[in-house]
Amino acid sequence: MPIKVLVADDQAMIRGGLRLILEDQPDIEVVAEAADGPETIALARRLRPDVCLVDIRMPHLDGIEVTRALAGPDLPDPLRVVVVTTFDLDEYVYGALRGGAVGFILKDAGPGLLVEAVRAAHNGDALISPSITLRLLSHLAASKAPRRSPSSPLSDRELEVVRALARGRTNQEIAAELFISLSTVKSHLSGIQSKLQLRNRVEVAAWAWENHFVKAV
The missing domain is CATH 1.10.10.10 (Winged helix-like DNA-binding domain superfamily/Winged helix DNA-binding domain)
Incomplete structure (x- = not known):
């Protein structure tokens, strides 16, 4: 069975690019796209994808709020969320990880890391872009x-x-x-x-x- 992925980003071009990268892999299938926070939550709860790729800056509800709604540590059956964003601001990273995200990937990290993050999330592991990992953790x-x-x-x-x-x-x-x-x-x-x-x-x-x-x- 392929890994089922939901892609959430307010820019159609970005969503299309992520879809192309992921569906080039034989073990990954993009099952839905969402353009804003509420749509992401609705689709994710209905489709129950294996992994949700969520942008930080989206209309109506941002990626951190979406992450809390789908992957919060107090939820009985949380989904696996990987945040994919242009912004590596510390408050975004902290907010996403505290909200339950199992990955934080920068959009310029490259296709290989994106695919690796999806597979890691599906396997119950977690991955953060190496450029911010030690900076993040040393602040903690x-x-x-x-x-x-x-x-x-x-x-x-x-x-x-x-x-x-x-x-x-x-x-x-x-x-x-x-x-x-x-x-x-x-x-x-x-x-x-x-x-x-x-x-x-x-x-x-x-x-x-x-x-x-x-x-x-």
Whole structure:
């Protein structure tokens, strides 16, 4: 079954371009397009796509409000939202991720990263454009966000995985760095997310920065 994607952007040319990129992939199908916030929410709730690509600046409701409506952490059955935008302002990034987005991609990041973000979201993972990842997370180190304690202590190996992830490493890079298999990395991440009651790697990375397990360089 192909990955079903909804594309939301107020510019028809952008929507068409995203559709062309995505439908060039054999495992991705664009099932709908939306031009504003309310239309995005209505279509997403009706069609239940695997991934929603949402622009930040849209009429009537912006992308952050749409993200909260579709992917908010308190929703019983949230959808997977990836924000795709021209703007990498910190308040947009924070708002989108706090609202439940599992990705934040800049429109100039290139087709490859866009496709990777869709596949990551579909697989329950998360991806942020590398140009803003460490900047975003290092800012969280100075935040006053409440600490979240693990349900049981993280092991030394789990902490190594957390620190590597928080520095922007991919699963493959973590495996090579720690001399463990890719399946072991995934197993550790699953255990870490369970102990921290977090949904994805972005939230784990944010937790690491907020709790000062990683220092900005």
